[in-house]
Amino acid sequence: MDLKAEKLQLIQQILQINDAMLINSVKHLLSYGLKTKDQPAEAITDFWTTLNKQQKSQIELSIKQLDNGEGIAHKEVMAEFRKKYQK
Numbered sequence: 001m002d003l004k005a006e007k008l009q010l011i012q013q014i015l016q017i018n019d020a021m022l023i024n025s026v027k028h029l030l031s032y033g034l035k036t037k038d039q040p041a042e043a044i045t046d047f048w049t050t051l052n053k054q055q056k057s058q059i060e061l062s063i064k065q066l067d068n069g070e071g072i073a074h075k076e077v078m079a080e081f082r083k084k085y086q087k
Helices: 003-015 020-036 053-067 074-085
Strands: none
Touching: none
16 A cells, blocks of 8 residues: 555544544654654654653552552453443
């Protein structure tokens, strides 16, 4: 598929979205992609350096909880998600 067809398909998919949070996520993804498109891969900073202390602390706590078996398996989360949101 050529680039123009890919863009049209993407536009059609976006037009079908009825979830404000998903639209916002797509906007952020596109914004980031456009902002960094001219930078070489090694010039893009690691997201960790952009996080504040509280965000880093929460991520580290989550990792510890997962290491202690306190998390929910991806399979279980996805099954619950599909059950709740399947049409």
